[in-house]
Amino acid sequence: MHASPSFASVSTPAILLDEQRLRANCARMAERAAAAGVRLRPHMKTAKSARVAALATAGQFGGITVSTVAELEYFFAAGFADLTYAVGIVPARLPAIEALAMRGARIQVIADSVAAVQGIAGHDAGRGGRLRVLIEIDSGGHRAGVAPDAAALLDIARAIDAAPALQLEGVLTHAGHSYHAQGDAARREIALQERDCALLAAARLRQAGFDVPVVSIGSTPTALTDIPLDGITEIRPGVYMFFDLSQARLGVCSPEDIAVSVLATVIGHQPGHLLIDAGALALSKDISANEYDAGIGYGLVCDEQGRPIDGLYVADVHQEHGFVKASRGSPPFDSLPIGARVRILPNHACMTVAPYRQYLVPRDGGIDSWDKTGGW
Amino acid sequence: MHASPSFASVSTPAILLDEQRLRANCARMAERAAAAGVRLRPHMKTAKSARVAALATAGQFGGITVSTVAELEYFFAAGFADLTYAVGIVPARLPAIEALAMRGARIQVIADSVAAVQGIAGHDAGRGGRLRVLIEIDSGGHRAGVAPDAAALLDIARAIDAAPALQLEGVLTHAGHSYHAQGDAARREIALQERDCALLAAARLRQAGFDVPVVSIGSTPTALTDIPLDGITEIRPGVYMFFDLSQARLGVCSPEDIAVSVLATVIGHQPGHLLIDAGALALSKDISANEYDAGIGYGLVCDEQGRPIDGLYVADVHQEHGFVKASRGSPPFDSLPIGARVRILPNHACMTVAPYRQYLVPRDGGIDSWDKTGGW
CATH class of the missing domain: 2.40.37.20 (D-serine dehydratase-like domain)
Structure with a gap:
C-alpha cells in the first residue's frame, strides 16, 4: 500500500474501491453469519486482495475460500493459512498444494467422483499431513457435484476413507443458479434447496458411519436470505464484499451498496x-x-x-x-x-x-x- | 524467456502459442504489405508481447501500434521506439507520453475533434520535440473519427497547425465494422470504403495546403483483401498474428492458422x-x-x-x-x-x-x- 498524491492524477481505466461501502457489506454478511450461527469463510475469488480479505475475515475464524493456485499462494503469503480450494481437484494441482501444506497451510480440496478421488489418492502426505477433502454436492446448479441422494456419494466417501493420504472433511455445495432467481421467493426457494441438499448429503454420510465435521454452503444471493441454517457449519459467499448490478437487480443489495x-x-x-x-x-x-x-x-x-x-x-x-x-x-x-x-x-x-x-x-x-x- | 522442463508440467489454464503458425501468419501479412507497396505497422494490442512484435516487424521499418500506456512503456523498454498510440488522446496521457519522448520515443497520437486537439495543445514540446498528431477518420465504423468529407476535418488540421507543440502527421482510420462483414464481397466493399475514406481525407487536407505524410488504414479483415492500396502509406492490422475463430468464420483464415x-x-x-x-x-x-x-x-x-x-x-x-x-x-x-x-x-x-x-x-x-x- 502506498499513497498517491491525488484523485486527479489517477490514470484511467482504474478500479475505485469505496472502503466505507466495503466495510458495510462485510459487516452485513458477518451479522448474517452470526445470526444464523455459522462460520463465515469468505470466497476471495472476487476481490483477490489480502487487504479486502482482512476486512472480510475480521472477527471471523480466519478461513477463506479461493479458486486458483495463484490465490492459494498469494493469500498464504499474506498470512491466510486455512484455505479451501473450491474448484474440482486434479492431480496436477498437488505439487503446489503439497508445497504450501509443508509450509503450514491447512488446505481443503473438493471432489465429486471416485475418479477424482483416485486421481489424488497418491498425494504426498508427508509433513503437510493428510489432505482434507470435501465432497462437492450438486444442489441444483448442475455445474459440478454429486447428487445428495446418489449412491455415488457413499462410494466417494469410501474412496477417500480408503486412501491413507486423504481425510474426509465434509460436504460442500454452491447454488450458482441463485444468480438467476426470479424474485425474492424464488431466491429463498433456492436457498432452502442449497441448504437441504447439503444437509441430506451430510446425514447420509453420517448414517453410513462417516464423520462430517464441515457442511459448507454458499453464494451471496442464498446467504442473504433469512432462512434458518441449523446443521450448516459455514457459508462461503464472495461477491457481497463489492456487490454489483447483477446483485442489485436480483434484489440482494441496492446500487448504493456497490x-x-x-x-x-x-x-x-x-x-x-x-x-x-x-x-x-x-x-x-x-x-x-x-x-x-x-x-x-x-x-x-x-x-x-x-x-x-x-x-x-x-x-x-x-x-x-x-x-x-x-x-x-x-x-x-x-x-x-x-x-x-x-x-x-x-x-x-x-x-x-x-x-x-x-x-x-x-x-x-x-x-x-x-x-x-x-x-x- | 526461459525453458520449462516439459509440456506435461504446464499448469492450466495457460495460453499455448504455436510459433510456426505465428511466423506463417506474420509472413502472410508482410507479403500482402509488400505486394501493396505499403508499410506494415502491426498493432500489438492483441499480442502485447515483445517477442511477437519482433516477428511481426521482421523485415519491416520497425514501427508498431499500441492501445494503452502500459503497452507504450513496455514496447519502448523492449526497443520499439516508433509507436502510434491509436486511442483518442486526452491530456491525462501527456505526462507518460512526454516522459517516453524525452527518452527518445517517436510517438504519434490521434485526435478526431478540435476539442481533443485543444486538450493537448499545451503539450511540453521540450527535448522530446513536437508531438505528432494523426487525424482519426471515420470510415464507416462509427466508433470514432471525423467524417472524411466534414468541414471539421480542416478545422482539426488548422488547430494542430496553430499549436506550436503539435505537428500534423497525417490521417488514420480503422474499419472495425469489417469484423461483421457478411461474405468476402461485403468485406472487400468495406476495405474499399476504408481506403477511400482515408484517401479522401488526405486529398482534402493536401488541397488545403497541409502536408500529409502518413495515410494509415488497418484491420486484419480489410488488410487481407487484394484491393490496390495506391496512396495509402501504412496498414495497422493486429489479430492476424494469432487469428481466431471469428477471423476463420469471416473467411480471413482457416482454423488451422489459429x-x-x-x-x-x-x-x-x-x-x-x-x-x-x-x-x-x-x-x-x-x-x-x-x-x-x-x-x-x-x-x-x-x-x-x-x-x-x-x-x-x-x-x-x-x-x-x-x-x-x-x-x-x-x-x-x-x-x-x-x-x-x-x-x-x-x-x-x-x-x-x-x-x-x-x-x-x-x-x-x-x-x-x-x-x-x-x-x-
Missing part, C-alpha cells in the same frame, strides 16, 4: 455517443444484469463522484473503447467534455475487477493502492 | 458435460464467432495436441469453470477422463490472451515462456 466502479475518461464525442477509454478489457463483456433490466448494457454510468447519471449506460464495447449512450435523447455532451471522467458500475464485479493489478481506495483526500492477485 | 489456444484440464464429468478449468476469465466472455456459427459457444475444443474434436465446444462458462458439450450426443467421457487436457480455440484472440502473463511456446520437446504485458 463498492467498486471503473474510473474512465471521455475520449471522444460522436453523434449519439460518448466514447470512453474503458472497453471490453476494462469492463469485461459480462452483461449478466441485463437478464433483469435490458437498459444496463455493459454498465451504468455515474459522474466522477459516483452519482448515477439517469439513463446513461455503456451500450457497446470494443477492446479499449466504450460507447456511452443515453436511453432517451443524447448523452450530456456539455457536462462531459473530452477529458472528463466518469465511473461505471459493473454488471458482475468478479469479472470486471479481475484484470486490474490494484484497487485505488480514496482516503483522506488522497488515494491508497491495495494490491491484489490475478491470473492462475 | 496460433493460440487455451490449454485446460478436465476437472469433472457430469451428465451431458465435461467440466474444465478454463472459464470466463481464462477464455473471456467474447462469443463473437457465434455471429457466423451458433455452434461455437465460448470456443471449440481440440485434443491436447491441438487436433479439433468434431462437435465439441464450450457451451457455458462460470468464472473458473467451462462446460464442454457435444453438439450431438454425449461428450467423449472415455477419451477425456478427469485430469486429461484439451485445447480451446478462442472466439476473439485479443480478449482471450489479455489476462495471461506469458505465452507458452512448445519448442524442441520443451516449453519456452514469452513475456507479455497487460493492464493499463
Whole structure:
C-alpha cells in the first residue's frame, strides 16, 4: 500500500474501491453469519486482495475460500493459512498444494467422483499431513457435484476413507443458479434447496458411519436470505464484499451498496455517443444484469463522484473503447467534455475487477493502492 | 524467456502459442504489405508481447501500434521506439507520453475533434520535440473519427497547425465494422470504403495546403483483401498474428492458422458435460464467432495436441469453470477422463490472451515462456 498524491492524477481505466461501502457489506454478511450461527469463510475469488480479505475475515475464524493456485499462494503469503480450494481437484494441482501444506497451510480440496478421488489418492502426505477433502454436492446448479441422494456419494466417501493420504472433511455445495432467481421467493426457494441438499448429503454420510465435521454452503444471493441454517457449519459467499448490478437487480443489495466502479475518461464525442477509454478489457463483456433490466448494457454510468447519471449506460464495447449512450435523447455532451471522467458500475464485479493489478481506495483526500492477485 | 522442463508440467489454464503458425501468419501479412507497396505497422494490442512484435516487424521499418500506456512503456523498454498510440488522446496521457519522448520515443497520437486537439495543445514540446498528431477518420465504423468529407476535418488540421507543440502527421482510420462483414464481397466493399475514406481525407487536407505524410488504414479483415492500396502509406492490422475463430468464420483464415489456444484440464464429468478449468476469465466472455456459427459457444475444443474434436465446444462458462458439450450426443467421457487436457480455440484472440502473463511456446520437446504485458 502506498499513497498517491491525488484523485486527479489517477490514470484511467482504474478500479475505485469505496472502503466505507466495503466495510458495510462485510459487516452485513458477518451479522448474517452470526445470526444464523455459522462460520463465515469468505470466497476471495472476487476481490483477490489480502487487504479486502482482512476486512472480510475480521472477527471471523480466519478461513477463506479461493479458486486458483495463484490465490492459494498469494493469500498464504499474506498470512491466510486455512484455505479451501473450491474448484474440482486434479492431480496436477498437488505439487503446489503439497508445497504450501509443508509450509503450514491447512488446505481443503473438493471432489465429486471416485475418479477424482483416485486421481489424488497418491498425494504426498508427508509433513503437510493428510489432505482434507470435501465432497462437492450438486444442489441444483448442475455445474459440478454429486447428487445428495446418489449412491455415488457413499462410494466417494469410501474412496477417500480408503486412501491413507486423504481425510474426509465434509460436504460442500454452491447454488450458482441463485444468480438467476426470479424474485425474492424464488431466491429463498433456492436457498432452502442449497441448504437441504447439503444437509441430506451430510446425514447420509453420517448414517453410513462417516464423520462430517464441515457442511459448507454458499453464494451471496442464498446467504442473504433469512432462512434458518441449523446443521450448516459455514457459508462461503464472495461477491457481497463489492456487490454489483447483477446483485442489485436480483434484489440482494441496492446500487448504493456497490463498492467498486471503473474510473474512465471521455475520449471522444460522436453523434449519439460518448466514447470512453474503458472497453471490453476494462469492463469485461459480462452483461449478466441485463437478464433483469435490458437498459444496463455493459454498465451504468455515474459522474466522477459516483452519482448515477439517469439513463446513461455503456451500450457497446470494443477492446479499449466504450460507447456511452443515453436511453432517451443524447448523452450530456456539455457536462462531459473530452477529458472528463466518469465511473461505471459493473454488471458482475468478479469479472470486471479481475484484470486490474490494484484497487485505488480514496482516503483522506488522497488515494491508497491495495494490491491484489490475478491470473492462475 | 526461459525453458520449462516439459509440456506435461504446464499448469492450466495457460495460453499455448504455436510459433510456426505465428511466423506463417506474420509472413502472410508482410507479403500482402509488400505486394501493396505499403508499410506494415502491426498493432500489438492483441499480442502485447515483445517477442511477437519482433516477428511481426521482421523485415519491416520497425514501427508498431499500441492501445494503452502500459503497452507504450513496455514496447519502448523492449526497443520499439516508433509507436502510434491509436486511442483518442486526452491530456491525462501527456505526462507518460512526454516522459517516453524525452527518452527518445517517436510517438504519434490521434485526435478526431478540435476539442481533443485543444486538450493537448499545451503539450511540453521540450527535448522530446513536437508531438505528432494523426487525424482519426471515420470510415464507416462509427466508433470514432471525423467524417472524411466534414468541414471539421480542416478545422482539426488548422488547430494542430496553430499549436506550436503539435505537428500534423497525417490521417488514420480503422474499419472495425469489417469484423461483421457478411461474405468476402461485403468485406472487400468495406476495405474499399476504408481506403477511400482515408484517401479522401488526405486529398482534402493536401488541397488545403497541409502536408500529409502518413495515410494509415488497418484491420486484419480489410488488410487481407487484394484491393490496390495506391496512396495509402501504412496498414495497422493486429489479430492476424494469432487469428481466431471469428477471423476463420469471416473467411480471413482457416482454423488451422489459429496460433493460440487455451490449454485446460478436465476437472469433472457430469451428465451431458465435461467440466474444465478454463472459464470466463481464462477464455473471456467474447462469443463473437457465434455471429457466423451458433455452434461455437465460448470456443471449440481440440485434443491436447491441438487436433479439433468434431462437435465439441464450450457451451457455458462460470468464472473458473467451462462446460464442454457435444453438439450431438454425449461428450467423449472415455477419451477425456478427469485430469486429461484439451485445447480451446478462442472466439476473439485479443480478449482471450489479455489476462495471461506469458505465452507458452512448445519448442524442441520443451516449453519456452514469452513475456507479455497487460493492464493499463
